[in-house]
Amino acid sequence: MVTPLEDTKVIDITEEIAGPYCSMELGDIGAEVIKVERLRGDTTRGWGPPFIGDQSAVFLGLNRNKRSIALDWTKPEGRDILLRLAKDADVFMDDLGVGKADSLGFGYEKLSTANPGLVYLSITAFGEKGPFADRPGSELVAQAMAEVTSSYGTIGEPPVRAGTDMASTFTGYFSFMGILSALFRRSHGGRGQKVATSLVGSALYMRGQLWMAHSDPDEWTGFHLDSYIKPRDHGYTAKDGQFVFGIRGVAGLESGDFQRLLKDLGLEHMLSNPHWSRFGNVSSTGRYGYLYDDVWNEKFSKMTLAEITELIEKKHGGNVYPVNNYEMLFSHPQLPYIDMVEEVEHPTAGKVKMTGMPWKLHDTPGSVRLPPPLLGQHTDEILHEAGYSQGEINSLRRAKVVS
Amino acid sequence: MPGPLEGIRVFDMTLAMVGPVATRHLGSLGADVIHIEAPEGVRAPSGIPPLIRGTSSNYIQHNLNKRGIILDLKSPKDKQVAYKILETCDLFVENMRTGVAERLGMGFADVSRINPRIVYVAITGYGSSGPMAHTPGSDGNIQAFGGWNSITGSPGGGWEASRHHTQMDFNAGNYITQGALIGLMARERTGKGQYIDLSMLGAAMAVQTSRIAEFFATGKTPPLMDSATITTVPHQAFLCQDKQWVAVGVTKEEQWAPFCKVLKLDHLVGDQRFKTNRDRVVNRDQLIPILEERFKTLPRYHWIMELNEVGVPAGKFMQWDEIRFHPQIIENQQIIQFPTKAWGTLYEGGPPYHFSETPATTFAAPIPGEHTDEVLSEFGLSREDLSHPRSEP
Numbered sequence: 001m002v003t004p005l006e007d008t009k010v011i012d013i014t015e016e017i018a019g020p021y022c023s024m025e026l027g028d029i030g031a032e033v034i035k036v037e038r039l040r041g042d043t044t045r046g047w048g049p050p051f052i053g054d055q056s057a058v059f060l061g062l063n064r065n066k067r068s069i070a071l072d073w074t075k076p077e078g079r080d081i082l083l084r085l086a087k088d089a090d091v092f093m094d095d096l097g098v099g100k101a102d103s104l105g106f107g108y109e110k111l112s113t114a115n116p117g118l119v120y121l122s123i124t125a126f127g128e129k130g131p132f133a134d135r136p137g138s139e140l141v142a143q144a145m146a147e148v149t150s151s152y153g154t155i156g157e158p159p160v161r162a163g164t165d166m167a168s169t170f171t172g173y174f175s176f177m178g179i180l181s182a183l184f185r186r187s188h189g190g191r192g193q194k195v196a197t198s199l200v201g202s203a204l205y206m207r208g209q210l211w212m213a214h215s216d217p218d219e220w221t222g223f224h225l226d227s228y229i230k231p232r233d234h235g236y237t238a239k240d241g242q243f244v245f246g247i248r249g250v251a252g253l254e255s256g257d258f259q260r261l262l263k264d265l266g267l268e269h270m271l272s273n274p275h276w277s278r279f280g281n282v283s284s285t286g287r288y289g290y291l292y293d294d295v296w297n298e299k300f301s302k303m304t305l306a307e308i309t310e311l312i313e314k315k316h317g318g319n320v321y322p323v324n325n326y327e328m329l330f331s332h333p334q335l336p337y338i339d340m341v342e343e344v345e346h347p348t349a350g351k352v353k354m355t356g357m358p359w360k361l362h363d364t365p366g367s368v369r370l371p372p373p374l375l376g377q378h379t380d381e382i383l384h385e386a387g388y389s390q391g392e393i394n395s396l397r398r399a400k401v402v403s
Numbered sequence: 404m405p406g407p408l409e410g411i412r413v414f415d416m417t418l419a420m421v422g423p424v425a426t427r428h429l430g431s432l433g434a435d436v437i438h439i440e441a442p443e444g445v446r447a448p449s450g451i452p453p454l455i456r457g458t459s460s461n462y463i464q465h466n467l468n469k470r471g472i473i474l475d476l477k478s479p480k481d482k483q484v485a486y487k488i489l490e491t492c493d494l495f496v497e498n499m500r501t502g503v504a505e506r507l508g509m510g511f512a513d514v515s516r517i518n519p520r521i522v523y524v525a526i527t528g529y530g531s532s533g534p535m536a537h538t539p540g541s542d543g544n545i546q547a548f549g550g551w552n553s554i555t556g557s558p559g560g561g562w563e564a565s566r567h568h569t570q571m572d573f574n575a576g577n578y579i580t581q582g583a584l585i586g587l588m589a590r591e592r593t594g595k596g597q598y599i600d601l602s603m604l605g606a607a608m609a610v611q612t613s614r615i616a617e618f619f620a621t622g623k624t625p626p627l628m629d630s631a632t633i634t635t636v637p638h639q640a641f642l643c644q645d646k647q648w649v650a651v652g653v654t655k656e657e658q659w660a661p662f663c664k665v666l667k668l669d670h671l672v673g674d675q676r677f678k679t680n681r682d683r684v685v686n687r688d689q690l691i692p693i694l695e696e697r698f699k700t701l702p703r704y705h706w707i708m709e710l711n712e713v714g715v716p717a718g719k720f721m722q723w724d725e726i727r728f729h730p731q732i733i734e735n736q737q738i739i740q741f742p743t744k745a746w747g748t749l750y751e752g753g754p755p756y757h758f759s760e761t762p763a764t765t766f767a768a769p770i771p772g773e774h775t776d777e778v779l780s781e782f783g784l785s786r787e788d789l790s791h792p793r794s795e796p
Binding site: 003021025029049052057126127129131135144145146151152162174181187193197207212213214215219222223225230234237242285321327333336338340354356358360361363 | 534543544578593619629
């Protein structure tokens with residue numbers, strides 16, 4: 001079966017979330033991914049609890065479809081191994097920071113001289129130029145700089161971060177897009193190139209609606225601007241859970257459902273309040289919604305989700321969406337239809353479930369072929385393939401260049 | 404300089420947010436995106452304020468990097484024009500409800516018959532089969548349903564949505580773009596297009612992969628912790644002497660000892676309770692109060708400077724007023740400004756990928772139908788070939 005990236009070789013020295021998420025996606029669509037780890041291993045191997053046996057759950061979740069070689073690239077022999085691996089690679093991925101790979105002897109200039117078709121991906125925390133170019137980054141620090149925490153929490157209380165590792169994961173998939181684009185270009189022009197992504201750049205890009213809204217608007221108000229001063233958005237609260245809901249209506253045109261719903265809830269009197277002329281104004285994300293959470297919840301808190309669903313969906317043609325935690329999400333009857341759970345057998349952790357691939361490729365499907373590797377699990381095999389003899393491998397191991 | 408997707412053409416039949424965001428990416432990467440709008444113009448999300456010179460800022464933002472033409476796909480004449488354009492396209496993107504594209508004669512079977520090389524990418528809210536196959540998906544409900552809210556918030560507080568902007572719309576659009584690029588790579592090997600579909604829900608789950616991994620291990624949703632991280636400690640905000648917060652992250656073992664040194668808590672380095680990250684996570688409740696007390700003794704700038712000096716991530720919580728002028732952000736073009744005819748100079752996030760040879764770009768959204776004449780003439784056609792020759796933006 002043809003895969004989109006068969007015959008594509010990726011050398012990945014990144015760790016944590018962004019780089020590994022990217023190389024996992026590349027592996028999912030058929031690339032051969034060689035994960036090059038420091039002798040101490042990808043730092044994510046130590047992230048937890050939770051662990052499954054001796055394996056970090058987060059590491060397992062981000063590292064399928066890769067083989068692992070453990071080497072010390074700060075030693076000249078280690079650097080040489082890396083150069084040999086990169087010579088016939090299609091993609092090289094690094095997140096050491098600006099100038100570090102260059103100073104260690106395997107930067108873009110060096111690698112592309114030997115391999116002009118190479119696509120070299122570089123991930124930094126803050127971008128390759130500027131006063132912070134040398135600074136180390138992390139998920140929270142990136143969220144903080146990109147004002148992500150303004151979208152959660154309450155002014156005056158401790159900052160609340162997005163629970164999702166969004167800065168890192170966005171960077172992972174923007175890196176994936178950049179690599180695919182560069183590979184495409186290469187097959188229509190012949191040259192490789194360097195692609196750079198950053199945690200803060202990705203987070204800021206994803207908030208682009210806000211920057212546009214700040215561009216000399218006709219009035220300094222509206223969804224993207226008001227939200228800076230609104231309280232937390234919890235949706236609505238029923239007796240047995242949180243939810244959000246929508247009713248029929250296209251871009252502000254009401255179908256009458258809203259007024260009928262208010263009648264059934266005993267909230268008809270609110271219609272004399274001009275804010276309540278449109279559902280869109282007073283929904284949980286509406287312009288004035290936050291003023292009326294209590295009004296809605298006073299009614300909803302006395303009802304179960306089932307009763308609310310009956311009322312809003314069956315009687316008034318709307319949609320009720322529970323706020324799901326993971327237990328609820330993964331047991332929901334819709335889940336099997338979107339095919340988002342994979343399972344793989346890991347040598348020490350046993351059967352491990354993983355989040356699947358959201359793009360369903362009908363002719364060239366992605367797949368999970370390899371479990372996440374143990375540290376250095378494939379060192380010998382990878383070095384053999386690169387032309388090293390067993391004798392050479394043994395002495396490299398004795399010299400602590402590889403493990 | 405042309406972008407990496409120079410020479411690729413996209414038939415963009417998307418509307419609202421999710422679809423347009425994806426094709427906007429493709430345009431930024433250098434593809435020629437032909438955005439189709441109906442004559443009466445559904446400028447959805449129509450009128451979501453703020454407006455810029457009368458147009459919703461969202462509408463502008465979602466439709467950058469494209470050419471815009473007006474076609475009425477319900478009319479046979481316009482459909483013939485659409486089919487002619489399709490003959491030269493490489494990608495087709497739509498995000499309408501299940502079945503609508505087929506009814507318009509623009510389903511995968513129709514499109515691939517005209518051009519078997521087209522990669523056809525479609526997205527639904529919750530999947531194209533199953534009990535929710537016809538349930539509309541949009542940002543607010545996808546955030547709620549898809550688990551995003553349930554891992555965000557304060558201990559003991561309720562689950563929180565991102566209240567500011569439509570994160571899950573953008574996220575879904577990004578996965579559409581990925582699908583399109585994957586399809587192009589597959590086509591290099593097969594010589595043919597293919598059908599690729601996604602759901603907003605699947606995309607919302609995929610972006611939570613690193614957190615769902617915790618659930619797969621424990622069977623439980625990770626608890627809410629304000630700014631703190633479940634799997635790495637210390638990785639959270641600390642309040643400083645100047646009553647300002649600093650974001651700090653120790654995510655690599657080699658950062659722990661330097662971190663302790665800067666905090667003048669050297670004795671913690673040898674403390675068995677906190678030796679490795681795993682230990683620190685397990686004994687978090689003993690460690691964090693010690694650190695909180697120490698951070699309060701000096702202002703945030705002290706910590707930011709000293710920690711960065713020894714390779715430990717530390718930074719400010721920034722706001723727009725600082726971000727818009729910050730040299731790091733300006734020099735790396737992470738927020739950019741560009742001119743437009745209809746709406747003045749606009750701010751936008753710069754393309755998140757920097758190519759050394761074939762840069763990505765950003766340019767203005769079309770006024771609806773702005774390029775109708777231009778595109779038609781490229782095919783040897785004119786407005787007379789349309790059912791509504793007089794339709795103006």
